[in-house]
Amino acid sequence: MVDIHAYTRWMPAGLDLSVITRTGVDVVASHGWDGLSTRSVATALGVTPMALYRYVADAAELRDAVLESIVAASAAVRSTGDLASDLADWARRFRRDLEPHPGVAAHLLIAWFDCPAALDRVESLLALAAEHGIEGFEAVARTNAVFTYVLMRCEAERVIRAAGVVRRSLRDDGTGRPRRHLRILASHYTTARFDAHFEFGLRALVAAA
Amino acid sequence: MVDIHAYTRWMPAGLDLSVITRTGVDVVASHGWDGLSTRSVATALGVTPMALYRYVADAAELRDAVLESIVAASAAVRSTGDLASDLADWARRFRRDLEPHPGVAAHLLIAWFDCPAALDRVESLLALAAEHGIEGFEAVARTNAVFTYVLMRCEAERVIRAAGVVRRSLRDDGTGRPRRHLRILASHYTTARFDAHFEFGLRALVAAA
DNA sequence: ACCTGAACACCGTTCAAGT
DNA sequence: ACCTGAACACCGTTCAAGT
Numbered sequence A, B: 001m002v003d004i005h006a007y008t009r010w011m012p013a014g015l016d017l018s019v020i021t022r023t024g025v026d027v028v029a030s031h032g033w034d035g036l037s038t039r040s041v042a043t044a045l046g047v048t049p050m051a052l053y054r055y056v057a058d059a060a061e062l063r064d065a066v067l068e069s070i071v072a073a074s075a076a077v078r079s080t081g082d083l084a085s086d087l088a089d090w091a092r093r094f095r096r097d098l099e100p101h102p103g104v105a106a107h108l109l110i111a112w113f114d115c116p117a118a119l120d121r122v123e124s125l126l127a128l129a130a131e132h133g134i135e136g137f138e139a140v141a142r143t144n145a146v147f148t149y150v151l152m153r154c155e156a157e158r159v160i161r162a163a164g165v166v167r168r169s170l171r172d173d174g175t176g177r178p179r180r181h182l183r184i185l186a187s188h189y190t191t192a193r194f195d196a197h198f199e200f201g202l203r204a205l206v207a208a209a
Numbered sequence C, D: 001a002c003c004t005g006a007a008c009a010c011c012g013t014t015c016a017a018g019t
Helices: A017-031 A038-045 A049-054 A059-072 A083-098 A104-114 A116-131 A136-163 A180-189 A194-208 B017-031 B038-045 B049-054 B059-072 B083-098 B104-114 B116-131 B136-163 B180-189 B194-208
Strands: none
Touching: A017 A038, A017 A059, A038 A049, A038 A059, A059 A104, A059 A116, A083 A104, A083 A116, A083 A136, A083 A194, A104 A116, A104 A136, A104 B104, A104 B136, A116 A136, A116 B180, A136 A194, A136 B104, A136 B136, A136 B180, A136 B194, A180 B116, A180 B136, A194 B136, B017 B038, B017 B059, B038 B049, B038 B059, B059 B104, B059 B116, B083 B104, B083 B116, B083 B136, B083 B194, B104 B116, B104 B136, B116 B136, B136 B194
16 A cells, blocks of 8 residues: 555655754854854755754753853863863863864853853863862852953954954053053964964963962 | 924934933933943934944944943042042942942953053052052052952842842852862852952952052 | 946745645 | 735835925
């Protein structure tokens, strides 16, 4: 018996949360965090925007899932017994993993406390500090400094890359104010030698911690 | 001689950059940073969105002008000779001044290096550190810790206020992971006792600096 | 010189309908 | 059960037109 309806029966597109999330990650990789939307993901999947609403409650939930996926795939904290080098090692790998996903660092800066995978990394950094007798708010302040350093560098580097020009404002923004102390920072945000400057700041940071 | 044309002559709306910027600041105060747009400002002014384009190049320039205006009106750094108390004093006043403008702290977190008024405050903090013999990247790291602490607290407090609920994720987000080190932080982001927790973290931070 | 209006390409989302 | 389509309220912006 041939089921005649089998030929005419409507076929589902085969969506599910993991497919949607993976597509979202791809969209971020190619169009940046701000390019992530219900419509852009739907287009990439070849479906109507509304098709996604069966798997995610709204655009915010879609973004959360994509963010979680990207951060979960990023570097985990490793412990070798040397605090400074462990922190620096993680920071380098974390930066490298965020780089292919422009804009994610900036978003993480204001949303890390809502991202489980980010909390895992902060927790691991705190555990690392605890191994060396650093506890309480001092540990929070120190690990947070490393964590936000990576995020801010990533975002600053993205902005500079996108603008294609040296940041004018850190040097002289036309206000006439010299800001001589900021010159230290300026060289670290205004040139294309990203890796060297990242290293310089990182070392100063983990040496203090 | 009565100029007959005076009665029929078309009247300009009397726009200029400062009026637009002030209106933009009001819009942010009442609808938050994300509520700021060319259309929302134009509506508040009773003009067409396109009327603004004679005074600002695009939406980004409008946002920059509004941000600059808000930060320029915020607390300036004061020096009394006591580094820890000067840092804490500025942090408290800065937080108080950002609070009426929801979302500005979060945006500042990723855009402070493009905001002259923010750079002025960072420069002043660096100068403060220099007065006490703290120079170079160590000064940058320490003052940045205080600066970003205020911004992150403001944003976290805004999110909690907006959600109207205790942040679930810092405690237990359903992943089953205990994250015992993060419990320290949790109490600082999950209750409504904003002022007390802000003080606790701030003191730990400036004591280290 | 200064502002309007229509139009276009986006965005999220609701609701009714289709298979 | 799963997806589409039309519709609505937003967003930025271009371009031509009005006074």
